[in-house]
Amino acid sequence: MKTIMVLIGLALALGGGYLIGVSRHEHEPAVPEAGQEAAKVQYTCSMHPFILRDAPGACPICGMALTPVKAASSGGVQKWRSPMDPTYVRDVPGKDYMGHDLVPVQEGGAASEGIRIDPVTLQNMGVRTEKVAKRRLQRTIRTVGLVTVADDRQFSVNAKIEGWVERLHVNQQGQPVKKGQPLLEIYSPELVAAQQEYLLAVANRGRLAASPFPEIAAGAGRLVEAARTRLRYWDISPEQIRTLERSGQVLKTLTLFSEQGGVVTSKKVVAGARIMAGEELLQIADLSTVWVNADIYEYELPWVKVGQAVQVELPLASGKVIDGTIAYLYPTLENETRTVKARIEVANPGLELKPAMFANVSITAGVAEETLAIPMTALLHSGKGQTVFVALGEGRFAPRNVKSGVRDESGAIQILSGLSEGESVVVSAQFMLDSESRLREALDKMLSPKTEGETPSPPGPGPATKPDEPGKAPSGNKPDAKALDDLFK
Template sequence: MTRPAKIFSISLLTVLLLSGGGGLYLSRCLLAGEEVSIGGPGAAHAADVKYTCGMHPMIIVDEPGLCPICAMDLTPLKSGTGGDGEKSKGERKIKYWVAPMDPTYIRDEAGKSPMGMDLVPVYEDEAATGAVIRIDPVTAQNMGVRTAVAVRTDLSRTVRTVGLVGYEEPRQYSVNSKVAGWVEKLHVAETGEMVRKGQALLEIYSPELVSAQEELLLALANNAALSQSPFPEIADGGKRLLESSRRRLKLWDVSSRQIRDLEQTRQVKKTLTLYAPYGGIVTMKMVNEGMYVQSGMELFQLSDISKVWVFADIYEYELPWVKAGQKATVELPFVGGSTLTGTVSTVYPYVEAKTRTVKARIDLDNPGLELKPDMYVNVRLEGETVQGALAVPGEAVLSSGEQSTVFVALGEGKFEPRRVKTGLQGEGGMIEIRQGLLDGEKVVTSAQFMLDSESKLREAIQKMLEPAGEPEPAGPEEEIDDLFGEEKEDLDELF
């Protein structure tokens, strides 16, 4: 090559170097004596490059950017893996469709995710989450790997627990005195005694009651005298005074019969009798004969136990199976094993701090008074059956506290770790899978901890390794030597 030609070649080379990466490609072709067509087959091939995420291979887009799931940089898809055109895509078989933002939301057909995004196809040669684990079948047999099929089934559960008999709160009564005085005689003197409504409780002497009786007799005589008055207003005044005296005694719990006896006999009584306003068992007695009582002081507590409440302890994991309105069977273990049937009326909206249980209240009739307050009973609640639930054995699910994982057996010694969302757990140990599995898929039911350790180990090693196929960055001097070779030597001679 002549010197002017060299100078022209070097000048052109310098311009191409300053133009960037595209210039490097063009300069290499020029130096090699090849024809270069800008925007030709090379550019068309670059436009066909697809980009994917190394952690979520179901993400395939046309332009570089960030993964919508983990926000990692997308990488170019290697030839043969992203599908060379529509032909290779058509040859790949779609395994299921997954939501871009929720890997546990999978469906067997295209559609929309709960967030309104289009579902992304996952092919059979891809893993939905994490890397597929490959284990030799002989090794898997030695590990004791067993599988079960995810099937649609009916889930039910019988909750067996203990209950405590209690009083029906609306049938608990407090009896008190509305006047101050001395208890002359106590008719009900024992705790636990059965009291009928209207039964005499005690006789009380009160100066206020004596004065009220005298006022009633005066009002009665006054009304008789004024009733003959020719003036209607005066006659009405006598009647109003009489009614006021009667009402005063009634407000002090003096019975209507005692008031009628007073009006007939016209004799003031030293003591008046207080009667039970309710019927029930005397559960507490706070008064004795001869005792001075203040107005408003509580004298008795009465409880009607013809109906009782049974408080059943429900653990937190059993709460989905217990609802108000369902039938309950109560067994009395110390009364010949007899059973009673009731209804769950209330599931209390708080947890007992000491027992970590929720109280479910069962209302029961107690005609023979077999149920005694504070008695322990056995309770059996039949939960409502969940029909057509997708379920797997409970031992197939690994729970880390934040997420649940199952290992899907893909065949030929391949296992795929997949996140799932679980639901109710049935009587036979079956657990509902709400998201993350499809009907008929096989899950591992034993040796999952070994598979989980293997997947975690491989993931950690993969993160520590350098990305395959990326050469180490070369220095500027080495890069020029590789690209230009002899032309660089001519450049050195010139300068």
């Protein structure tokens, strides 16, 4: 009887184990071999990499043709993730909690090799590249200038003595004046007295010239020289003084002569008027050379330097061009126009350039030597810097930060750092590449695995974290908040 009971117990134990094994085998999901999963080809959208299909077709979001997922150049796979939930990551292939096949995350990720786009997609996007080359940059700055009188060529005629204007030899504003030409005649009692003193000093010197005492003769000579100097300080010409000495006759009026040539730009006196010492009578300007003050905007200042050649065009003179030179750049900025004044010196022998006239100014500037340059369309501007996309070959592109310089009129911009000669940069559709790069970078941040042995601490007091339940996403691989912000910017 005991033997029968033992046999029955063994049979029940073997049957129960078989049923438990069958039940466990039916409920556990089959894990496919790595080789079989790696050989399976899936299709994705180059603009929306989270779209994955088992067969070719069109992207449900943008309508672009799906392209096959290519394996990494090294042939290895780092992780496997869910196509519907990027936070669901496993070390081996299989299915996610929703029943979708896990897709491989290639070794290195988007951060190490930029982004990879299928050639057909590149053609549909219209991506074009150009080589980084050395060239000579040139730019022609066109602006408007205002003709003014040169400050160092303006003169004022003043009376150094009180008196009356007996006669005006120059009686019109705008009248041309030559150097040494008589301007006006002045009657002044002080001038009459000074002439008499001079004649007395000359006569006294003649009487004492034969004195046996040399000191007396020298004193008479010094007295004559003092009287002559007094007349000279009142702008009496040496010729008038010699005439006075030869004739011995005191003149009622003495003439003032112009010490500079030019044009009378201001006349403040009339014949018969009484004048005071220090009063301005006339203003004379030499217009043989004039200034043209041109407005240069802030962004054009790197191209403008002192000594550059300038072409000044007169709009009312049938397009006549006059050559000039930049003589000075003013150190201050005009607050209203945000411009800097450039002083241009222009020869004006025919007096075609008149003060207060507007003129068109052209400044041809260039970089001193050849420099690295790329098309302006290749540059992406952001609040923090400038970026270009470099073509790495085989459909791969990587963003790179650069520092730029001046921009010429042909659309090329100088590159100071960040690129080397011969590299290829994207010059069209780079905004789409920028979107793709940001998306893949954000996904790469979210998919970064935790270090082995690292246990995330709970956000606050409470019970310990429970293990993952069947049918729910794992709790140990949460997406990064900053990465999500970058993804949806």
